Amino acid sequence: MWEFLTEFPSLGRRDLADFKNTIDGAFREFSRAYGESLELFFSPLLKFLVWFEKLLLATPWPLIIAIIAALAWLGARSWKITAGSIGAFLLIGFMGMWEDTMATLAIISVATFLCILIGIPIGILMSRSDRMQALITPVLDVMQTIPSFVYLIPVVMLLGIGKVPGLLAVLIYAIPPIVRLTNLGIRLVDKDVLEAADAFGASPRQKLWGVQVPLALPNIFAGVNQTIMMALSMVVIASMIGVKGLGVPVLRAISNQYLALGLMNGLAIVALAIIFDRISQSYGKRLQAHRGQGHG
Amino acid sequence: MAKDMADAKEMTEPKIKIENLYKIFGSNPKKHLPKVQHGMSKDDLLDTHNHVLGVHNVSLDIMPRQIQVVMGLSGSGKSTLIRHINRLIEPTGGEIFIDGEDVLAMNADQLRDLRRHKMSMVFQKFGLLPHRSVRENVAYGLAVQGIDEVERNKRSAHWIDRVGLSGYEDHYPGQLSGGMQQRVGLARGLATDADILLMDEAFSALDPLIRYDMQSILLELQEELHKTIVFITHDLDEALRLGDNIAILRDGAMVQEGNAQQIVLNPADDYIRDFIKDINRGRVIQLHAIANAAALTSAPEDAPQLAGNTVLEDALPVMAEAADQTVKVTASDGRVVGAVSLTSAIQALHS
Numbered sequence: 295m296w297e298f299l300t301e302f303p304s305l306g307r308r309d310l311a312d313f314k315n316t317i318d319g320a321f322r323e324f325s326r327a328y329g330e331s332l333e334l335f336f337s338p339l340l341k342f343l344v345w346f347e348k349l350l351l352a353t354p355w356p357l358i359i360a361i362i363a364a365l366a367w368l369g370a371r372s373w374k375i376t377a378g379s380i381g382a383f384l385l386i387g388f389m390g391m392w393e394d395t396m397a398t399l400a401i402i403s404v405a406t407f408l409c410i411l412i413g414i415p416i417g418i419l420m421s422r423s424d425r426m427q428a429l430i431t432p433v434l435d436v437m438q439t440i441p442s443f444v445y446l447i448p449v450v451m452l453l454g455i456g457k458v459p460g461l462l463a464v465l466i467y468a469i470p471p472i473v474r475l476t477n478l479g480i481r482l483v484d485k486d487v488l489e490a491a492d493a494f495g496a497s498p499r500q501k502l503w504g505v506q507v508p509l510a511l512p513n514i515f516a517g518v519n520q521t522i523m524m525a526l527s528m529v530v531i532a533s534m535i536g537v538k539g540l541g542v543p544v545l546r547a548i549s550n551q552y553l554a555l556g557l558m559n560g561l562a563i564v565a566l567a568i569i570f571d572r573i574s575q576s577y578g579k580r581l582q583a584h585r586g587q588g589h590g
Numbered sequence: 591m592a593k594d595m596a597d598a599k600e601m602t603e604p605k606i607k608i609e610n611l612y613k614i615f616g617s618n619p620k621k622h623l624p625k626v627q628h629g630m631s632k633d634d635l636l637d638t639h640n641h642v643l644g645v646h647n648v649s650l651d652i653m654p655r656q657i658q659v660v661m662g663l664s665g666s667g668k669s670t671l672i673r674h675i676n677r678l679i680e681p682t683g684g685e686i687f688i689d690g691e692d693v694l695a696m697n698a699d700q701l702r703d704l705r706r707h708k709m710s711m712v713f714q715k716f717g718l719l720p721h722r723s724v725r726e727n728v729a730y731g732l733a734v735q736g737i738d739e740v741e742r743n744k745r746s747a748h749w750i751d752r753v754g755l756s757g758y759e760d761h762y763p764g765q766l767s768g769g770m771q772q773r774v775g776l777a778r779g780l781a782t783d784a785d786i787l788l789m790d791e792a793f794s795a796l797d798p799l800i801r802y803d804m805q806s807i808l809l810e811l812q813e814e815l816h817k818t819i820v821f822i823t824h825d826l827d828e829a830l831r832l833g834d835n836i837a838i839l840r841d842g843a844m845v846q847e848g849n850a851q852q853i854v855l856n857p858a859d860d861y862i863r864d865f866i867k868d869i870n871r872g873r874v875i876q877l878h879a880i881a882n883a884a885a886l887t888s889a890p891e892d893a894p895q896l897a898g899n900t901v902l903e904d905a906l907p908v909m910a911e912a913a914d915q916t917v918k919v920t921a922s923d924g925r926v927v928g929a930v931s932l933t934s935a936i937q938a939l940h941s
Binding site: 504 | 721
């Protein structure tokens with residue numbers, strides 16, 4: 295009797311092993327059966343990734359810096375941010391990290407682009423119905439909190455090691471903020487404005503694209519910003535499954551205790567993060583600039 | 591002449607007909623409707639069933655080309671009532687007809703059509719699109735209708751000019767003062783050329799001087815546009831100034847309906863008596879409302895004649911000057927219909 299209370303009544307060791315083996319076996323079967331077709335499905339993505347990375351590497355470095363500077367200026371309209379971006383990239387190149395930085399830039403850009411492409415529609419869907427929101431929110435919670443290594447296992451089992459599984463890992467981690475903030479932004483749109491749109495006979499589509507999405511843009515942009523930041527923070531983990539870039543030297547530095555190498559590449563990631571953060575944030579702020587303070 | 595005849599016929603049919611309208615807010619309004627219809631009060635409904643009675647058996651005929659004011663204190667259900675007319679709120683019971691058409695029978699498409707072409711609305715909190723310029727805001731109803739941009743801008747410019755905002759076309763609402771924002775709201779409401787204009791406490795958020803200005807603009811526009819306007823307000827002065835007809839709501843139910851004269855001279859109950867006690871009666875009561883045909887016989891032949899719609903404030907000096915302190919009152923066709931003495935005028939001011 296006492297034993298029942300001190301020893302948790304758990305599944306027997308053998309049953310537990312069987313349970314795990316069944317799941318592992320089933321998933322192995324699944325990956326054997328569908329792994330190849332999945333790989334085939336993702337192959338255009340892989341081709342695009344490789345092509346984009348090569349393009350970045352083949353482009354003369356002054357041109358890349360000019361493009362970064364132009365983006366910084368268009369996004370932030372600030373000389374400080376533009377000059378800072380140029381300086382950071384010059385320093386990165388000077389310290390011999392140009393190629394890794396380009397590889398990281400490639401996967402981050404593609405990941406962000408895909409997050410926007412997938413995340414905004416999901417966020418819109420979520421804002422349309424409370425049931426949808428109740429359904430998707432826990433999924434997002436899991437995606438954000440589950441240790442990345444855990445979902446790396448099935449991804450690697452299915453697709454092996456390489457750019458695509460790395461990209462998927464980044465997507466899983468980085469997509470929740472843009473979904474959440476799109477949903478939130480649309481839900482926060484002023485009810486009075488929506489009522490006015492209704493009163494003038496706007497259709498649901500006219501309301502969505504003419505009122506809700508434009509008014510949610512600042513929030514959606516905060517989501518894009520967060521997504522970029524989270525994608526960057528996955529660089530090192532992604533490099534564990536074969537994504538080239540600034541994460542690889544960091545990994546090497548960890549296993550060999552190379553302090554300087556680790557710091558240099560780590561700081562390069564930080565520099566990228568700060569540049570993109572400032573550019574996307576000030577762009578988001580400029581989106582609401584003309585809204586003024588509002589009266590009454 | 592034929593047009594006048596047609597107009598005259600049109601004048602007799604209500605533009606908007608509201609019949610036995612009920613609105614109950616809560617988890618299961620339909621279930622509690624019969625209890626309210628059998629006389630349960632608003633407070634009892636809230637206490638025993640936790641449902642709020644928003645509109646309580648309101649029937650109202652709104653005639654075309656008139657300004658119908660719906661007045662009441664906050665919580666009286668007036669803003670709820672006006673939202674039933676374009677079905678921004680679904681009623682729990684009752685019927686609504688616009689030009690004889692049953693609004694509640696309309697499907698989503700018909701309802702959208704109704705909102706796009708037949709009526710427009712002006713809001714207390716303006717409800718402007720903050721990301722669009724004044725020009726685009728005024729043209730919003732037209733854009734929703736699918737009218738092309740050139741035509742939209744043309745009509746938008748016309749109405750921006752009419753409300754006195756020329757030069758501000760490219761400003762954003764956030765850059766304008768409250769009064770200017772509501773001019774944009776009014777222009778947006780007028781731009782679709784809808785017959786019916788719903789105005790929900792449209793001027794309540796503005797300070798008194800600007801409110802008076804906006805009332806003047808509205809009256810001036812109405813003189814040529816002859817729209818059917820439903821105007822919600824909690825301000826009696828505003829109601830008396832604007833309303834051709836005034837309905838007073840209390841706890842969701844209609845307490846009294848009539849023109850300004852009838853309400854001021856014959857308040858239905860203490861609630862309304864309380865409402866009207868501070869107004870300047872001299873500026874509201876018109877001679878025809880107190881003209882007396884019997885007094886005409888004793889009035890001197892040469893007594894001055896005044897039009898029936900002269901307010902007492904303007905009539906009193908004439909009476910004081912007149913022989914026997916009596917004036918004759920004429921109808922709009924010039925016929926003498928009665929007489930008013932200074933004594934009866936002073937009585938009307940004080941009762």
